[in-house]
Each structure stands twice: as C-alpha cells, then as structure tokens.
Amino acid sequence: xxxxxxxxxxxxxxxxxxxxxxxxxxxxxxxxxxxxxxxxxxxxxxxxxxxxxxxxxxxxxxxxxxxxxxxxxxxxxxxxxxxxxxxxxxxxxxxxxxxxxxxxxxxxxxxxxxxxxxxxxxxxxxxxxxxxxxxxxxxxxxxxxxxxxxxxxxxxxxxxxxxxxxxxxxxxxxxxxxxxxxxxxxxxxxxxxxxxxxxxxxxxxxxxxxxxxxxxxxxxxxxxxxxxxxxxxxxxxxxxxxxxxxxxxxxxxxxxxxxxxxxxxxxxxxxxxxxxxxxxxxxxxxxxxxxxx
Ligand SMILES: *[C@@H]1O[C@H](CO)[C@@H](O)[C@H](O)[C@H]1NC(C)=O
Ligand SMILES: *[C@@H]1O[C@H](CO)[C@@H](O)[C@H](O)[C@H]1NC(C)=O
Ligand SMILES: *[C@@H]1O[C@H](CO)[C@@H](O)[C@H](O)[C@H]1NC(C)=O
Numbered sequence: 054x055x056x057x058x059x060x061x062x063x064x065x066x067x068x069x070x071x072x073x074x075x076x077x078x079x080x081x082x083x084x085x086x087x088x089x090x091x092x093x094x095x096x097x098x099x100x101x102x103x104x105x106x107x108x109x110x111x112x113x114x115x116x117x118x119x120x121x122x123x124x125x126x127x128x129x130x131x132x133x134x135x136x137x138x139x140x141x142x143x144x145x146x147x148x149x150x151x152x153x154x155x156x157x158x159x160x161x162x163x164x165x166x167x168x169x170x171x172x173x174x175x176x177x178x179x180x181x182x183x184x185x186x187x188x189x190x191x192x193x194x195x196x197x198x199x200x201x202x203x204x205x206x207x208x209x210x211x212x213x214x215x216x217x218x219x220x221x222x223x224x225x226x227x228x229x230x231x232x233x234x235x236x237x238x239x240x241x242x243x244x245x246x247x248x249x250x251x252x253x254x255x256x257x258x259x260x261x262x263x264x265x266x267x268x269x270x271x272x273x274x275x276x277x278x279x280x281x282x283x284x285x286x287x288x289x290x291x292x293x294x295x296x297x298x299x300x301x302x303x304x305x306x307x308x309x310x311x312x313x314x315x316x317x318x319x320x321x322x323x324x325x326x327x328x329x330x331x332x333x334x335x336x337x338x339x340x341x342x343x344x345x346x
Contacts, residue, residue: 079344080150080176082112083140087156087182087328088192088221089199091120104153107335108343112151115139117161124157125199128217129224129241133164137172140165146173151343155328156274157192159183160225164245166264167257167307177266177342182274182328186284186299187227187235187242189275212238229285247306262308266342267318270330281320282309296320 082104086097092114101114117123117132127135140146152175154162159180166175184192191207194200206220212234216223224241228234236243247253269281276285282296296302302310312318323334330339 079108079110080148081145082108082110082151082153082343083143083146084112084114085117085136085152085154085158085161086114086124087158088124089121089194089196090124090155092116093120103332103335104339104343107340110151110343111145112153112343122199125203125221126219127221128219129157129160129164129221132161132221133168136161136165137169140169140172143173149174149176151175151177151179151345153179153181153339153343154183155181156183157221157225159185160241160245163261164241167245167254167260175264177268177345178264179268179270179339179342180280181270181330182280183269184225184274184279185269185282186246186279186296186301187225188222188279189227189229189285189290191222191226192274214238217241227284229287229289232287245307246301248301253306258306258308262311264312265317265345267309267312268321268338268342269318270321270323270338 084097084101084104086092090097092098092101097114101112104110105112115136117135118127123132140150150173152162152166160183162178162180163183163185165172166178191203194203203220203222206216207223209216211223211226211228212231217238217240224239227239227242236249243249244252244254245257247257274280276283276293278284278293278295282299282301283294284299286292286294296309301307305311309318319338321338323330
C-alpha cells in the first residue's frame, strides 16, 4: 500500500519537471527562517515544500537550536556558528548551494556567507525582508510571554553586554540617534557590515562579492529600506538614506556595490505584509534562481 502511494507521488513530480523544465540538476538550497518561527511550523513546511516543488531542487530548512525560543534568545553570532557547522556537515552542499532567508534568518545567512571559514560556497542568495542595515526598533513580537521577556531585556539597555549576550535582535538593532552606543556596544552588525574603521575585514567583502546573484525583497521592517541595505541617516529619525547613498555602498564596505555594478543585485519591491510573498512573485523572482545550476 505504502509503496503504491510513493510511486504515485513520484509520477506527479516527474510530470512537474516536464511542465517546468529546469536545469537538469539544480543546486540544492537551504532556508533560514526568521524570529518567532521554526522549520516545523506549518507555514515553513509549506514554504520549503513549495520551493522544492517549483524549482525541482533539493532543499531543506535548517533549524538552529530549538527553533522558536532560540530564534529570540540565542545571539546571532552563536546562531551562525551552529549554521556553519551544519552546512559543512551536509555533503550534498559541497559543490555549492543557493541560500534563501527570511527576515532575521538573513543575519544568519549573510553571516554564513561572510564568516564561515571553509564552508561550501553560496551561489544565489535570495534575501527576503532582511534587516541588513539594522532595524530601528525590535521586530514585531506576537507571542505574549516571549514578548514580555524581550521587552524587559531591551529596557535594560539594548547595547549592554548583558542584553547583547541574551537577545538575538540586539545584534542588529541600530538606533539612529545612538550611533555611538551601537558602534561600541552592538557586537554583531557593525562588524558584519564592516562599519568600524580600523577593523574592516576584507575577507567578508571578498566572500560576499563572490555571489552570483543577490535578490533582495523589501518589506515592512523599520525602516523598510533596510531590506535593501538602506537606513536612517545617522542622528536622524526623519531622513532615510537609500542604499546607494549609504557608506556601506559608496565605500563598498562589503562588496554590495561591486555586485550591483556587475548587474548581480535585484532589488525587488513587492506588496504584502512581512514575509508574505505571493505565488506569482515567487514564480517571477525566486524559483528561477533556485533552478539555476
Ligand atoms: C501550500 O499551501 C497551499 C495553501 O494551503 C496549498 O495550496 C499548497 O498545495 C501547499 N504546497 C505544498 C507544496 O504543500
Ligand atoms: C498575532 O497573532 C494573531 C493570531 O495568530 C494574528 O491574528 C495577528 O494578526 C498577529 N499580529 C501580528 C502583528 O502579527
Ligand atoms: C515600493 O512600493 C511602495 C508601495 O507601492 C512604494 O511606496 C515605494 O515607494 C516603493 N519603493 C521603491 C524604492 O520603489
């Protein structure tokens, strides 16, 4: 009985491939989820399966720690360590892979690209609503107990060592009117984005510039432009600098300008709430990159 069911599924998949011819052997993909989520959630299982089905590529959602709680309370640099170990242990990724990340998962994904020594290479990077230039206020929280815990931690001072060691988003909260606090106290994003003069890591740039394609979807973070590496101007809550006017871009601190000038970055503006990307947008912007070899 079970065997028959499996055969039937195989036939359905085989015909999908005929309808949507892809490269015969697309690279596998990995998916990193955002805060307050986990690979086993119904939405993510569906999303992962959808990506597999319509790209014809093998792929999986990579969980970090216990999922939901660790997405809040494990510092991003720890999450990257875990992710780095996992991708190295996955033999199927050794020839390279495509990376899809949602929201906070982009901090893990980009950290992986830039800092994972000896990890397999990432080819296409599909960044959905990533807080790349930092967020000016913590991400939406929708689970009462956890939110209270998060809010209490933030009240202690987001740039204190205590909070930096205990709250994932503290690693990428960039308050435009406290840039000094951010530069001194924020342990993650200023380094990832090569913002600290005298401490720039050229390897980060070299690795990031190696990407074949970078796809960036903007979304309802604060400010939304952060998904495209834009942010408030230092010291201001009013003026938002588009990516091309940020120092990260003009000084090409991590290689984003290099990629952009080579026509490898797609900045995409889609309508919909945070992490809601329509099937037609997936078809237009996401599946093609996952089919690539
Ligand atoms: C994902 O969910 C939608 C809506 O419920 C459903 O139509 C679709 O078949 C699901 N996709 C997969 C691959 O399970
Ligand atoms: C919070 O969760 C509830 C129930 O799942 C949902 O109806 C509501 O839209 C969510 N709010 C936000 C801000 O995500
Ligand atoms: C993105 O779309 C929104 C809503 O349509 C619009 O307000 C905004 O100006 C667009 N941004 C860019 C950079 O095109």
